[in-house]
Amino acid sequence: MTSEASTGEKGGVRPRPTLAAVARLAGVSVSTASLAFSGAGPVSDATKARVAAAADELGYAGPDPRAQSLRRGRSGIIGVVIEERLSDAFRDPMNIALLDGIADVTGAAGSGLLLLTETGDDRAGISSAPMDAIILIGCSTSLEEAVAIVRQRGLPIVAVEARELEGVLPIGLDNRAASATGARHLRSLGHSDIGVVTLPLERSHVPRPLPADWERVATAHTSAERLRGVLDVYPEARGFAASASTIEAGREAGLALLAGDRATVPTAIVAQSDLLAIGVIRAADEVGMIVPGDLSVVGFDGIRGEVLGGIDLTTLVQPAVEKGRAAGRAALQLLDGGPAEPADFTSVFHPGGTTAPPRTR
Amino acid sequence: MTSEASTGEKGGVRPRPTLAAVARLAGVSVSTASLAFSGAGPVSDATKARVAAAADELGYAGPDPRAQSLRRGRSGIIGVVIEERLSDAFRDPMNIALLDGIADVTGAAGSGLLLLTETGDDRAGISSAPMDAIILIGCSTSLEEAVAIVRQRGLPIVAVEARELEGVLPIGLDNRAASATGARHLRSLGHSDIGVVTLPLERSHVPRPLPADWERVATAHTSAERLRGVLDVYPEARGFAASASTIEAGREAGLALLAGDRATVPTAIVAQSDLLAIGVIRAADEVGMIVPGDLSVVGFDGIRGEVLGGIDLTTLVQPAVEKGRAAGRAALQLLDGGPAEPADFTSVFHPGGTTAPPRTR
């Protein structure tokens, strides 16, 4: 009878054996088999061995995660919502570092990361994927919407660098203060006319000069905060919104700010990311300006390595990986029911070789 | 009685309402509620409306994905296994492009991507995450192991650029042939002494000269194939295995190959990735060699954009995004029970400005 077990010997698409089958073969009840398998509960060694043998014989691959997650009310999956296309989001090393930090923590806790892109109207994932918690990163525009959906599902929400929102645990960065520090550095060097290259401010990532009503139209929290930080010090700064956090977009923005007579262009530019800063430097190079002689450039992020091409960028170094870890930890704590305290990270000013006093003209 | 619905008005951790609760409030059976909600089956408009109203009142967020996935035997999740740490894997734009291609297809089909890293002994994800299929990318060393686990779970497996393996649907690239094409290009230019910088060949990513017994110790399929392609044309080529697919690792390898008397170093280097190639070019620059005057360099991948820094690299352009799409499609087909045919992609040789005839010496 139970020798139907041998079915699996060779056949084609044999259905996955269940715990019940294992129990039957081992001659014990399902509950005992479960106990034996999970190690919880008192089970005699002999029984344990028989169950193990039966499982082995049937090729039982362990409890079905679907059934398990239903019963336990946990799926062991944490959703990560990324606003843009993956290829866009991952162009910036900061996002990768962030994700790496998250993966570091959640991976260690045995949770998987479910990547949810928010492109188009693909709400499907957010509204119906099996998750225990969700981490929003780089989500600006549609934040409210996403939060509403997720909240209705009763999932804990962690948001990295988002504006305060009811029921959302924030992982913050001192964007405004840090940017102000960078700006003050320029002021102390003697700069009085500076430009700002911002990250995309609104949903439509169209590169353009900063509109006067940017406060009203801005939906990207990080960009807005960093901009405020600069304006705190230089209320008159001219701005240009880049189309993305890439070198190319930075170059484009840089060319726009540096166009015109040398006497009328800013003597320093604050870029809201290091990639943008590198682009600005490239633009300066193209219009024949020397950095930092003719133009000082400040970045943000503190990326390292190849992309910099050996440049020692003056920038604000943010602990991206650590930020990711904090987000991961917070998500885990929340889904454990425990309270998680919001984290706030601080960027460190790194004076590099791309800033200097303005050339007297 | 049923006014307990109002509990959710403000309270703390109200448990998520179930379909049963909705049905009760609407005064219909659970089965009818289910039918009404999913739209399947004949339900009168009046009933549908009442169910919808009840769901609305209770704040029902739709069927619990966990229960759904148990019943349906599907979780709507596709696992993507990445061998290394995310920050390492995503340093190479090719991997991002690949993932983007996968996400493109699976996202459109409503499936989420579960990121599983294979760092350490963290088999947890692979062996127990709720997934419907799995895609292995850049998995070399521990391929067999991973495949064994997943196969026992009865999941369809798609592997990108892996060696043939029973029960695994391969998505291939003409690594060997394409590399040979690159090598023949060098031969036709007149080079007779070339070097190869390979991607990591084994688990331990230690940079070192290619050992004589590399065939035996190599576990990375892609690297090995690309190497074979070059050796097909230049059996005597000297090799150096880089520690990663990064510019820095390429530079390091380049310096190693270019050390010594100018007369004894290779006149051309084939790098197994564009990032490595850029590193090699940087190394050449450092030791005072001009590319392509003193040294020709061939890459692999066909990355574009900033990292290249304006270099027109001679390389083999592979359709990475398309490869990802194919992998995604294959996974979807397999989990639909349908047969999926393996895909094989072809790289296109792009003659750039980094190769030239060797300087006569």
Add this chain to the structure above:
DNA sequence: GCGCGTAGTCGAATCGATTCGACACGGGCA
């Protein structure tokens, strides 16, 4: 006017595990 098909609804089984409470048995302690 009778029977049959169908729209609409419901009850119950099912997916595969976990876990609580109950039960039987044997040994230690009073």
Add this chain to the structure above:
DNA sequence: TGCCCGTGTCGAATCGATTCGACTACGCGC
């Protein structure tokens, strides 16, 4: 000798949905 408790095992409820088969009316055709 009798009682209690811990160990090992089992049955049954439960998680939350989907879906099959059955049942009730009702309308239509013959």
